[in-house]
Amino acid sequence: MTTMETNQPLAVYAIINGEKVESEQQFPRENPANPNEIVCYAPVTTREQAAQAIDAAYEAFKTWKWTSVDDRITRMRRAIAKLKEATPELARLLSLEHGKPLYDSEGEFAISIMWMEFACDNVKEATQEEYKEHEKGKTIITHDPIGVVSAISPWNYPISLSTIKIAPALLAGNTLVLKPSPFAPLAVTKVVEIIAHEFPPGVINIVHGEADVGVELTSNPKVAKIAFTGGTNTAKHIMKAASETIKKMTLELGGNDAAIILPGFDVNNKKDMRRIVISNFLTAGQICMIAKRMYVHRSIYDDFVKKYVEAANQWIRVGGPFNPNTTVGPVNNKNQKEYVQKLVDDARNKGAEVIKLGEIIDPELFEQGYFLQPTLVLGCDYRDPIVVEEQFGPTVPLLVYDDIEQVIELHNESIYGLTSSVWGPEEEAIKVARRIEAGTTMINTAAVQGLDVRFPFGGVKQSGVGREYGIDGIISYTETHVINLPIELDLPYIPE
Template structure:
């Protein structure tokens, strides 16, 4: 990667076997705040180059898997320090290419480093082989490296959702080929290159490109594991592509996460109201684990809506990501903007009331970028598209419910089950939480405000397969190998 004067033009190339590899064509990445400004260029990696990257990873794996866990941890810690040293540069690049306000971009890097540190601290005990002696002899359980990992990361949290794969995969002794999203390829590629600089050639490879590259990554026989974060529809294609060689997979997919406010919730708790607003509109609503539909007990519904609007209008300030007053930036890309607009317009046609929230700091900037003013949608039917589909943008419906049985049913009938939140007296909230079908349920908070990298994260149903974060997120990049040493080979039920 080269960075030209003033960071005005970023040029990203594929990284294969420790070398930057040029492509015949490149694509431009625009600034969503001002789409006429080109932040940088990234390559259209060919299928043949993708094969080279996979084969480089397969070749490197032969020796890399033999390195000690201590050596791997030392290298990863050096990479962490390099990322810290370049944090401001990374944050500014992320804000320019993605549209995240600076505080949000810093937050993404913070979460990434927090996870990488946790992985370094926990990798050795997590991967330590277990030896058990028992009446039948001895059993050894080891956590063996799995091979070449194809990692495909999304555009909404490109750095965090790349490092969530890179760190445990490498610490477990695997090699990796990363494909960042074309909607946010630059900062993720930079971070991957920083990490790669501390590891042997071929251990980390980075490719970009179109669907044919993705198909190669998910079907090539040298790839033994796929780690994908993204949409459920794309995951279905990945599963089909991987089926011929029956690859191991970790899939963190879509979510239509519900926030449930019980009768015992205190609508006058201003800090709690601020938390739910942030949980709806952080990163312009473009987070897999954000609260995307809100259910409020009918007895507090009217007052809740009024307090919610007050809190939203205090916190939401739509503007330039580099303005310290900005709390909500643009949507990342035009396709997503149009999708969210379509859902809101459909809700209006169905009779819903749409309320604009927050303050636009610069109308001219707003008009030129991929901005959407955050909206509250009231009066929806429980099965309207804006309620049952993942909006992935700055809009949220609020609906009343009458009793816990009803709201639990509304939550669980979704095809998704990534995260959820329940708000109210702790005892009441935990009681409801136990009945929800979700990978994570938070009490009196939601979204990244309740994220803890020490515990596994993933979803029920069509929200994914497997778990990331926590010790489980390290071991998921291994194969369990059982070695049995029986005390006697004579079995009583086999005749002489």
């Protein structure tokens, strides 16, 4: 079975103030493994409808912010229970519209639910009121909800990168309007519908559409915070739109995450080598925290290339998302496929060696879908586009270095700093990690293999502002309010 059987395209809709809302215009979402098949039609929400969703959230906030944290947790746990029950079907819808293999979609739901449960378990501690008595009097510190949150999520991990915003926002007492990507609108709408059923109307809303909807979500004065995951260039426009009303922001942006392979790395360790391959090609390389460029010390370079190709050929099986043998599916959309192919062709034309990896197990499907065979690119210059740009697809350049100072400089000169990884003896790897400019550095692992929702995640430099996950990811949806009760109301240095 290579595709999911559907009788007709499925319905997608906006949810505003608890009601399903359709639009006059719709846009199709094709199956990336078979672009001739339309998976769903999503509404083109108008800017006016987006404003209505914000108005609904604004009104709902007036009462929702006063609900007890216990009530919010109870509602969220009911939603989580229903999401768990619906995961098998929802994961299939996600694979159908996104292209990622079914195991990958199921994994995304598992991570999402893990985070939502963590947020439920820890929101009380994160937002607990502090009461302090001291020589100057008394101080009460509260963590209050902010207001209406505009959440904008991308197509590559639409469920986890939506729930990463939804759970802490609602649990902290905010209301929310979500806009998912038009390249993955179906499964996330079903998820929001399930969650919305457990909350009062207007607390959580979802809209779809074009750039004008995004402008409304980021400029409307009733929006108090923006939570965005996506490209750095888009974030620059969001920051400009939000500047008029000085909105709070959490931005998780692009990265050009490097893997640094130290001379002490054991190339014969099959488990670690497989881990590196997965860190390059999971979700067809379409993960913000994937290892997008590799630097290998010259002393082990030849052996590393040989063992890497062996490991890649063992793990990579390119096919349709519902083929149980598939490990790498198609790229999500035509534009992304063309962009990645252009980077590979540019490197080849400049003299780089392009090595095709893995096995194509669905040849007929491969020819008609947005598939790219994974590639390892050797002999690039350090400044080639495939090295300095974020490929976001199934290709990775491998470069040689001679000393650690050289590779640290190459890493840190990037405008990005989301994640990174260092591979080798633990003590030496940690020393290198401490000198790397990144929000997260993983040792002997990378990508979602090293993700832990208990700890903060985010980028430095142009890879983002703020943190998600962990206690920090809950606190970021609150305002700190300090209430002072001084004993002495008169200060000695102020004249009578």
